[in-house]
Amino acid sequence: MCPYMQFIEGGRRFQCGFCNCVTEVPPNYFQHLDHTGKRVDCYDRPELSMGSYDFMTTVDYCKNNKFPQPPAFIFLIDVSYNAVKNGTVGIFKQENPDVESNIRVGFVTYNKVLHFYNVKASLAQPQMMVVSDVADMFVPLLDGFLVSVSESRVVIESLLDQIPEMFADTRETETVFGPVIQAGLEALKAADCAGKLFVFHSSLPIAEAPGKLKNREDKKLVGTDKEKTLFQPQVSFYNTLAKECVAQGCCVDLFLFPNQYVDVATLGVVPTSTGGSIYKYTYFQAPSDQERFLNDLRRDVQKQVGFDAVMRVRTSTGIRATDFFGAFYMSNTTDVELAGLDCDKTVTVEFRHDDKLSEETGALMQCAVLYTSCSGQRRLRIHNMAVNCCSQLADLYRNCETDTIINFFAKYAYRSVLSSPTKNVRDSLVNQCAQILACYRKNCASPSSAGQLILPECMKLLPVYLNCVLKSDVLQPGADVSLDDRAYLRQLVSTMDVAESHVFFYPHLLPLQKLDVESMALPMAVRDSEERLSRGGVYLLENGLNIFLWVGVSAQQELLQNIFGTPAFSQIDPNMTSLPALDNPFSKRLREIIESVRAQRSRYMKLMVVKQEDKLELIFKHFLVEDKSNSGGASYVDFLCHMHKEIRQLLS
Structure with a gap:
């Protein structure tokens, strides 16, 4: 009997969660019970004692009745003029991919054409093969394109060293994008495996190729009935491409380095539909931004991820799953398909109550995800949850x-x-x-x-x-x-x-002048309003994407000395992106707090130092969300009055 069958009450039958076939349990299934009626092997079997657990599947749960190959990672690097100029191309030689030993990697560079690299371990130097026919994308080599990092490390390091030199004098400003994803997809198809594409892109893809885009940035549409078109993809090409990627288990992570409009609404279709991530570094400059980018890349490569996943949610009678939100693709109303599913992604499910529920038994929910691990194992992860029900609104x-x-x-x-x-x-x-x-x-x-x-x-x-x-x-x-x-x-x-x-919409604001260096506790957060800021204080604000250190113009000299190594407000460098490592308890504790906050977030936050009455303060005040915003958004007090009026109208 399959271990991932659901028990059907009222008989000795189990039903498969995915194919819905029904199996009769063996006659001796219930014979080993203790005096309470509980199975004696309850704690030996995770499905009997845990709310969440994994099963190794049989070959019946694999595509084409064949166990999957380990996934592959393919790095596709924009080497156009913009990418070379802002320094992103030169950064890669500082970072070699550190992936699991059984994950193979491949490398492609591109501008108007694509360059594939043979990095087989037996080669003295990497070999380049150019594909200029971007209208009909194919992979020009199989042997030597996807390789083991441990076996080909020397050749890979040589390639990453050579790429900045090869394209240092390029004048090619036009790029493609659609064929880049097609190339990675075709490579995974040829290798008969799932995997992830890491695409590093800098500009609007205006070169003549499938998926070519035009600049449609028009702020005159903001606030009109046509504003919604700005959030929609401008061509259907990427929706079709995303569907093909999901079918192969090809997840796409997109790293953007734009200096102007690149149409994220369209370029983001494939990452969003495949369970991938988008990282955006506007006006990227290597000296100040490379730490953030490299930390994001390192974490993205190393984080836990499953591939070629299908998720299904089931419930007991009385409630049902009616809607889903997240980065995935759905070809029907029940199966959530994810080319990739990692530890930073959340799938939000809306349930509808449409029948009677029992306060005694409550409501039951089960989430089952069939996926391929990084080691190439086909697994089934089950989450079971029971929730209480009530009949009183109070x-x-x-x-x-x-x-x-x-x-x-x-x-x-x-x-x-x-x-x-x-x-x-x-x-x-x-x-x-x-x-x-x-x-x-x-x-x-x-x-x-x-x-x-x-x-x-x-x-x-x-x-x-x-x-x-x-x-x-x-x-x-x-x-x-x-x-x-x-x-x-x-x-x-x-x-x-x-x-x-929670922290994205209502940022944390910590008064550092109240920091106790003898305690591991953080100072009590204050409300996000300018009136809560003291001219004599220093505050740390973070929202998961940004981290600011606001310094009051009358901050105590001792506080400034402990943090910045200078007692004078005028001598603080507002361009610093990291605090000096000073030999005092306050400096050490503050740097520990910043690193701890960064570790809790899925994106690395670049530190911005904001001096009171400096031009950067306008950006900082944008995150003081209880105040009235420059765009006309209400203050908290005004909105509370508005809500009260709305409630009274409904009750009258």
């Missing part, structure tokens, strides 16, 4: 999770901008929030004056967090926010977990 409001609600609202809204004007999306969010709070006021709260705003204990912060979503750059951008940044953030939030989205 119990529901008493146990709700505001952070989870905001995570869902943000993803729902960010997807809605693909089909609706942003104003309609914002109005819909306000209405949903007002309905939730009005329902509580009407059915759960004690009678009180209509002029009094009453919120559930667990939802006291719902208005402040919702206001952060409403005036975020995606839904209410300032004049200086680019269309690419909005598309990038929209795609990024779609895969965030609850902890990430």
Whole structure:
């Protein structure tokens, strides 16, 4: 009997979670029970004692009834003039891919044409093969393209050293993009394996080739009914390509280094549909940005990932999964297909309650993911969860999770901008929030004056967090926010977990002047408002993508000496991206905190030092989310008054 069968109550039958076949259990299945009715081998079998566990599958759960090959990593590097000029091409020789021993790697460089490299261990030097026919992409070599890092390390290092020299004098400004992904896909098909493409790209692909794009940046459309087109891909080519990638288990991670518009909304289609990631380094300059890029690349290569995955969610009677949010592809209403699934990705599932639920038995949910590990094993991971049910609205409001609600609202809204004007999306969010709070006021709260705003204990912060979503750059951008940044953030939030989205919408603001170097505890965070900043203080603010050190103009000399090695505010260098390693307890503890915060986030955050009344302070104040924003977003106090008015209208 297959070990990943679900027990069907009322008989000795099990049903397969994927093919739905039914198997009768062996007659002796229930014979080894203890006096309580529990199996004596309960703790020897993970499916009997754990909520989450993995199974090794049989060959029946593999494509074409054949166990998979270990996945491969392919690095595709833009070597056009822009990429050489900003220094990204030269950085690669500093970083050799450190991957699992059984993962093979391959290398391609490109501009208007593609260059494939033979890095077989037996070669004295890498060999280049050029494919100029980008309209009909093929892989010019098989033997020597995908190799073991440990066996071919010398040849790979030689290649990475030579690439900057080979293209140092290039004047080629045009690039392709579609054929680059096609090349990686064809290479994985030829090797009959799944894998990941790491694409490093710098400019809008305007060269004549499949997937060619035009510049459609038009800020006049912002705020109009046509604004939604800016979030949609401008050609269907990449949707089709994404579908082909998912079928092969080809995940795409995209590293962007743009100096101008590159149409992230279109280029991001393949990464987003295949379970991949997008990293964006606008106006990249190697001296100040390479640490961030190399840390992101290193973590991306080394993090846990599964390939060629299919996820299915099942529930007990009374509830059902109705919608899914994240980076994946769905060809039907039940199977979530992920060419790659890593530890930084979250799939959000919306459940609908459409039948009676029992308070005694609660509701049951199961998530099953069939995937290929980095070692080439086909596995099935199961998550089982039982949740309590209640019949009283007051119990529901008493146990709700505001952070989870905001995570869902943000993803729902960010997807809605693909089909609706942003104003309609914002109005819909306000209405949903007002309905939730009005329902509580009407059915759960004690009678009180209509002029009094009453919120559930667990939802006291719902208005402040919702206001952060409403005036975020995606839904209410300032004049200086680019269309690419909005598309990038929209795609990024779609895969965030609850902890990430919480700090993204409401950043942490720590008063460092209250830091106790003798304690491992952090100082109590203060509210994100300018009025909470003291001119004599130093504050650390982070939101998962950015980390700022704000220095008040009247900060104590001793504090400045401990942090920067200078007692004078005027001598602090605002261009520094790392703090000096000073020999004092405060400096050591602060640097530990910054590294600890960075380690908790999926992206490496570059440190920005902001001196009060300096020009960078405008950027910093953008993240003080309780204040009124430059784009017209309401302050928290004003929004609270607006929500109160909406609730009263619903109740009147």
